[in-house]
Amino acid sequence: MGFFSKFRKKSPWILHYNTGGCNGCDIEILATLAPKYDIERFGALNRGNPKQADILLVTGPVTKNCRDVLRRLYLEMPEPKVVVAMGACGHGGGVFRHLYNVENGVDNIIPVDVWIPGCAPNPRALIDGIVEAIKIWEKKSKDKEYMKNHSKEMIKNLGVNDD
């Protein structure tokens, strides 16, 4: 365990991106940042900058316009990183599955580590998911399981070679 891994787990910063969901999950994220649920207890802050973020919190079914933005945000984040998909429509589209402008879920675009079910998920479920994500993040940091370990298909999907 390196020097940084030891202290990293105290401050997992969140990058939140809505890929075309109904806002419900995003309201719950705001509620979770606020006093009653207070996710800052775990050191988590919502930061708008992908270069500073550790956990990518994605909501929504990924519309075709948002696809490239989501892919770029994922690639711009430094390693190690964890992706959390929140809400029923992140899981394969939910009620929006197979609509003409929807990509049917987050894991068609980027690899997902933690799933938070529900429509919309309760803040308690969100906190549970973030705690789970911190554990995975710690493990990734120790094992140095970085993006080069992804399968060839996923790397092709992400379009890393084209950039």
Add this chain to the structure above:
Amino acid sequence: MGNKIVVPFGSQHIALPEPVSFLFDTKNEIITNVKVDVGYVHRGIEKAAITKFEFTNVSYLLTRICGFCSITHAGGYHHGIEKLLDVEAPKRAEYIRLIITELDRIHSHLLANAHVAEVAGYENLFMQGVKDREIVMDLLENITGNRIQYDIYTIGGVRRDISKETAEYIKKQLLKLKDKVLKVYDFYDTDYTFGLKTKGISYISLDDAKKYNVVGPIARASGLATDARAEFDYLPYDEVGFEIQTRTEGDVWARNIVRQMEVIHSIDLILRAIDNLPEGDIKVKYKGRPKGETFVRVEAPRGECFYYLKGNGTKVLERVRVRVPTYSNIPILKELFVGEKYSDAQPIVLSFDPCMSCTAR
């Protein structure tokens, strides 16, 4: 005199809960031109509503247009389909619908105001607002079983009743909330530095409001008394004594104050509705399939929402058309930016309380 710089705002930004992209052309911090792209959230819901879903299920899709105003879309759809099927919901169901609709408005307005305060530099006030809002969310969870997507409407009534204990609990909590909201209202009203950041920013005159067809709290902040709750008969608002709240200043500050006034008025409406809750059933049965066409106007937290429904006697509707409040507010929003400072762009956007998932659908 300075170079032209293009500053992007969105689609991913810390101040925005949803993707929308603004491209500001700036010159010495003054905005000279702006490009808006609202299409990031387009999912194709109107098409799906007439191809993939039966008329009994389509409400679950339509409520997921937007999380803030899910009850508005449920209302718009159900009041329309009840006209087509020729059923009338019982009085008690109407009152429960009114209570949930107003609770939804309170939580939406409190969050919008808190958001404006946050981007104006008052993070503590944001936390205060969201903390007060948790009381309402708790009530909604108590009544309907979910915090965001309630789905309380069914065709011909509501899904759940309000028990006596719940009614008492709602009353107690709302009185508590009213005290807290009045305190925050005082702050918005009298604080000097908050006024410096918000007063006189993005002024809309009454004539402009009429010319650009502005709706909702933005119109009412400019003195235009328009409210679908008073103009269209869909819930028993006249029985609980609804009044339109207006201001005449027409700036960011006035919009916040109007929202805060509406929150206080909504609390009063709910308290009156709970006191006069009629006895009886909460649901009636319906027969047949929707046939013919109709329209409904309902008041969303952001303004007037318009629904057009057309059925042809089969299970699937022929046309579902939604016109949402943010859509009619975007033209004037674009005009307002020109001539303002870039540092004021965020409060201006958020004082409009834009709902892009409604707009693009």
